[in-house]
Amino acid sequence: MSRRYLVVFAQAHNEFRIPELRSIAELHGFEFSLPSALDDQDPNRPYMVLYVQEEEHARILAKRCILIKSVYEFYGQGSSYEELHQNNRASRALWSRYILDTSFRFLVTAHNHKIPQARQREVVESFSYMKLMGKIDMKSPEIILACLEEYTSRHGFVRSKHEGDGQFRQVYFGRLLQEGTARSLIAKFDVKKRAYYGNTSMDSEISLLMANQALASPGKLIYDPFMGTGSTAYPTVHFGALVFGSDIDGRQMRGKGNPPGVLRAASQYGTVSRILDLCTFDVTRNPWRRGALFDAIITDPPYGVRAGAKRLGRKKELTPSQLATFTEHRMSPRLDDQPYIPPTKPYELSNLILDLVVLARYLLKPRGRVVFFLPTVTDEYTEIDIRQMLCEGMEVIANSLQDFGSWGRRLVTIRKVNDIQYPPPTFLEHQKGLATTHIPAHKGFREKYFQGFRKEE
Template sequence: MDAAVAYCESKFIGSRVDMPAYLLIFAQAHPEFRLPELLSLAELHGFSISFDPNCDTRCPFLVCELALEEHARILVQRCILLKHVYEFYAQGATYEEMHAANDANSRHLWTRYIQDTSFKFVVSAHNHTIPSWRHRTIMEGFGYMGFLGEINLKSAEITLGCFEDYETTEGKAASPATRDGQFRQVYFGRHIADGQARSLIKLFDVKKRLYYGNTSMEAEVSLLMANQALAAPSKLVYDPFCGTGSMLYPVTYFGAQSYGSDIDGRQMRGKGGSDAPPGVFKAAKQYGVVNRFVDLCTFDVTQNPWRCGNLFDAIVTDPPYGVRAGAKRLGRKKELSEEKKLANIEHQRSARNRLEPYIPPTKPYELSALAIDLVLLARYLLKPQGRLVFFLPTVNENYEEVDVHSMLCEGMTLVANSLQDFGSWGRRLITIRKDTDVLYPPPNLNKEHAPSERVPAHKDFREQYFAGFKT
């Protein structure tokens, strides 16, 4: 999250010159993912968005500045975590403070609606339920605005919203009656649009998908990853740990072409004969995007077939980290004796002669080594300004910022690092951008990694998970 705020501060805050202000209201989920998604979509559509870099990311209300109202409408069409957008009029720690600011600073915005515009009020709160008797008191407090139009609760021409923000009640015994009116801030504005992208969560619901597995990513998070990857028409996106294709369905839905690979082709194919279409293609056909799947291939990503770089606009993936399925690479845990090597070669030759499939042996792929290799591979395969988006599980108690920064290499810049907290552990959505035009050679992903100065919180994650994260 800190990387996203720093990016906002350096890129956008300097552009705040009399830009219209808007109140964004988010869904109460994934609070650390909100700002990175906003910044990514603003970059994708080529406009600036500015807000207080020190804002509380846990608060679902965000006041930001956009050059045009059309930019706000673009955000609600694509932003998964955005529920509503209001033209911002005022805010305050008390109603007196908010009304004073509304009358002094926003009169030029709402006076155009006074004469003949039908209207209605919406009153709501975060972390609290406002009693019905106080709704009328709140609405009557805006009498000084002098609206002369009809009050129409069903089809008003404009909707005015008033929102109170309360602290969380988690771990506190205060009753609703005691808390009522003890809000942190109250916000007021005119409704512009409702979020449209959240309906995609139901569309991509894994339970309704024709083909999925026990490691398929949930719909909401895969959509967020597609936005972080700036998925759009004319772009090519790659998932090197494709599995059942959860990462690729949203990016293709947003117009991108996709390519997937996995060391285990059975994950992509699913059950069925050799003539049956792969399971991934079945689900892609369900979403009407099968024509945007370039291909699916089976190979070990450390011994990949890519012979030229700068191919992809984005790499989006959820590397296996061993809880439900472990990462694998070609090789053996223990070296064979010369006698067994010869026997193995003879077995392979015999299998080829009988036209039988030969399944090569695999060995575990430790997560910290995988993460470093993934960044190196992304630097080689991505086009300039292309993005790598992936999940990194970490032990919360042991995590430090250096754990992510130590994975970076020359030419790769951290854009966002957002935590999805599960208590003793969490998974971090990492977004890295390729900030170089240099053509790097193919990385050697089979060499041993030098030991780091400290043990990162994601090293040997599988072992730590099953040990209950005990020291």
């Protein structure tokens, strides 16, 4: 029989909350249920009651989910304290074991509001019917019982300190089960404290969320095909996974100095042994000679705002005479003994994403995941943009928006659904876009970004 637990969320990345919960539940092999009422499933609200089979499963969510602040054993809720007390009395079987000799402390707090001390005392005294006989211990109690009031946001309105006190949307009551310990990792992986980072390094909270979406854990082998400065790798290896990274520009991974920058930063976190290797190559001309290698692919593809994506090739093809001269030059010895640096050309984002999904289908094990960010223009985005990038054997299981106003980026999670060994992808540019006339919102994103997302006349 499922038991109810109250989850208190951090006020960040609201759309990422439920996908993260589902990913961690899948990682640890259990299930949970959301409330039946749609209003209670709203990810924008700070509190949510989950139905979980075992208490240990609720603790696991609190310890691993980045967006959870705490989890409570749920006793009741109501739109008024009269309704709350009625529901709490009905839950007596859950809290009666603490009546006789358990030290306790009451916590009365609120979201979007400051409760005056006088009313906090009134709230605590209203629970006198519980007849708790244990010692009141404000420093180290055996249990903490909490009332959590939810107020609607009044951001932007000038009001007095306690204006609207008691006019809450809902109040919840329960016993603190587990503090959310994973949020401390945000400070640990803070980019500003990192030994090596660059101008494209990702925010630590986002990279931790990506690691959770990729189900990073001991024994997993995970690949980042656009490694850059390694922002996705450090949380991934922290959770026990092994990481292989590649990039078309090795300078981003190497940095300046020795050892290479990515390894130097991994050493800072004590996880350098889990970085298997770093290689420089173009993903469209990759060295992989067999598929089904990786449990997950996790990456933040370059989309041209700070650094544009590149692939091998020339912007303008050589004429036959130029090609003959070039070939002759390449075959002759170089007097300066300098290595040949192949030319590159821009890699259009919509083509890059199509190639990434097909490459993931080839490289992933069955039920493996590819997790990546996709920038989109807010006014132009439609669901077909995501469906269009799919191919046989792949399905979308999460699509969460990080909103920046006129544009945003979506954390997309796609899973391989079968055990078919697909052939290596060909990455033929002339085949892109032939199957559909729909133009996705992320096509030409770089140009739209620098034009200020102005619509064409």
